[in-house]
Amino acid sequence: MSFKVFAVAFAALATQAQAATKGEIDHLLNYVKTTECRYERNGTMHNGAEAVQHISKKYRYYKDDIESAEDFIKYSATKSKMSGKYYKVHCRDQAPVKSRDWLFAELAQYRASQK
Known part of the structure; x- marks a missing residue:
């Protein structure tokens, strides 16, 4: 396989992985936004829409460090x-429950549903 063919194939796989990660993160954001559960942050309770505002702000801040949905949870929602x-x-x-455990459980269910 020539280097050009390898580079193109690698780029295509990387693009697919980025799209999958973005889809997972978008799903988790929507899951938080639409939940009927209450999100506790520093002792204050928030509804899903309020929680997702805060998580989205942290996501934008840490975006360069986030390469996976697991990173998203770790940096933005833990x-x-x-x-x-x-x-x-x-x-x-x-x-x-800790938000990270709640989100990891949902991520696992989402991934299983995508197979």
Whole structure:
């Protein structure tokens, strides 16, 4: 295989991977935005739309460091950089969970549905 063919094939695969990552992140943002659960950040409760505003702001800030949906969760939706407190999600009739665990579970379900 010539270098040109290899380079084109590699670029195509990289583009596909970027599109898949963007799709996963977009799905997670929509999941947060449309949830009926409450998002706790530094002791204050937020609805999904409010939570996604904050997460989106952090996503834009860390965008250059984010190469995967896992990175997105780690940098944008796990904990406060100022207080160090983990974000929590409170869903009706369930114990509160760390937002990262809630989002990783949804990411796994989303990936399984895409197969």
